[in-house]
Amino acid sequence: MASIGIFDSGYGGLTVFKSIAARMPEYNYIYLGDNARAPYGNRSFETVYEYTLECVEWLFAAGCELVILACNTASAKALRTIQQHDLPRLGAEKRVLGVIRPTAEVVGQYSRSKHIGILGTMGTVQSESYLIEIKNFAPDMEVQQHACPLWVPLVEANAYQTEAAQLIIRSDVSQLLEQDEQIDAILLACTHYPILTPILQQFVPDSVSIISQGELVADSLADYLQRHPEMETRMDKNGAELFFTTGDAGDFEAHASLFFGKEIKARTCNVVKK
Numbered sequence: 001m002a003s004i005g006i007f008d009s010g011y012g013g014l015t016v017f018k019s020i021a022a023r024m025p026e027y028n029y030i031y032l033g034d035n036a037r038a039p040y041g042n043r044s045f046e047t048v049y050e051y052t053l054e055c056v057e058w059l060f061a062a063g064c065e066l067v068i069l070a071c072n073t074a075s076a077k078a079l080r081t082i083q084q085h086d087l088p089r090l091g092a093e094k095r096v097l098g099v100i101r102p103t104a105e106v107v108g109q110y111s112r113s114k115h116i117g118i119l120g121t122m123g124t125v126q127s128e129s130y131l132i133e134i135k136n137f138a139p140d141m142e143v144q145q146h147a148c149p150l151w152v153p154l155v156e157a158n159a160y161q162t163e164a165a166q167l168i169i170r171s172d173v174s175q176l177l178e179q180d181e182q183i184d185a186i187l188l189a190c191t192h193y194p195i196l197t198p199i200l201q202q203f204v205p206d207s208v209s210i211i212s213q214g215e216l217v218a219d220s221l222a223d224y225l226q227r228h229p230e231m232e233t234r235m236d237k238n239g240a241e242l243f244f245t246t247g248d249a250g251d252f253e254a255h256a257s258l259f260f261g262k263e264i265k266a267r268t269c270n271v272v273k274k
Contacts, residue, residue, distance in 0.1 A: 001236035003028040005064030007055050010038035012191030013070030014259035019214030023222055028236040030062055035247030039152045040073040041121030052078035056096055058271040065234055069098045072189050076127035102220030103213050104133035107187055108141050110211050115142045115182035120189035122147045146176035155192045173203045187211045244269045
């Protein structure tokens with residue numbers, strides 16, 4: 001039997017994992033954070049692809065047949081190549097899914113004005129993946145983007161509540177909203193960003209909703225498993241949760257509760273093949 005693998009470059013994917021586990025607690029899960037090489041946001045397409053593929057192969061070897069890239073940068077820069085180029089070699093029965101497409105499918109439902117703003121890493125914004133995917137599902141939607149390269153380091157350093165950090169966050173939000181005064185929904189296109197929601201609400205008008213991805217991805221995964229019984233029946237259902245990091249396990253455990261909502265035990269692993 002197989003587990004569901006959940007991958008992120010660091011801690012942020014735990015916000016998605018939290019929603020998935022709440023939605024479907026019966027399944028077995030293995031989480032892998034590539035903390036030793038995080039953040040991914042400013043890395044090249046080639047590097048993100050290389051790192052992501054190594055982590056996906058590790059999760060497959062650990063017993064996962066379905067892997068969720070709970071990382072927008074990895075979904076933008078590596079997912080399609082892995083699906084098209086590597087899965088035929090790794091196993092036709094295995095699957096790798098991302099977070100961009102399931103988000104783009106429904107994000108238009110959150111805007112009355114049909115004007116949406118996106119806050120993401122430099123890599124996600126430069127890839128224009130959201131612009132392309134949202135246009136496929138909601139061609140009448142106006143979408144503006146803004147990159148926030150300092151947000152992930154601030155979150156991972158637990159420095160986002162400082163006065164200097166809040167000035168940075170406020171500036172980024174203002175730059176997005178200034179692009180289009182009709183924006184009435186902001187998508188947090190990085191799994192680290194939901195941690196900042198209480199701060200963002202101070203800088204966003206009440207008329208503008210803030211959209212996190214966790215529940216959207218969880219609903220999409222539940223729908224996927226319902227539509228693919230050949231995959232669903234292979235999944236183990238003991239409610240087990242295992243956590244791995246390429247970085248320091250103690251450091252990972254110290255940060256995890258902020259993202260996952262409870263304390264966890266983690267183990268360090270090496271994803272690079274010798």
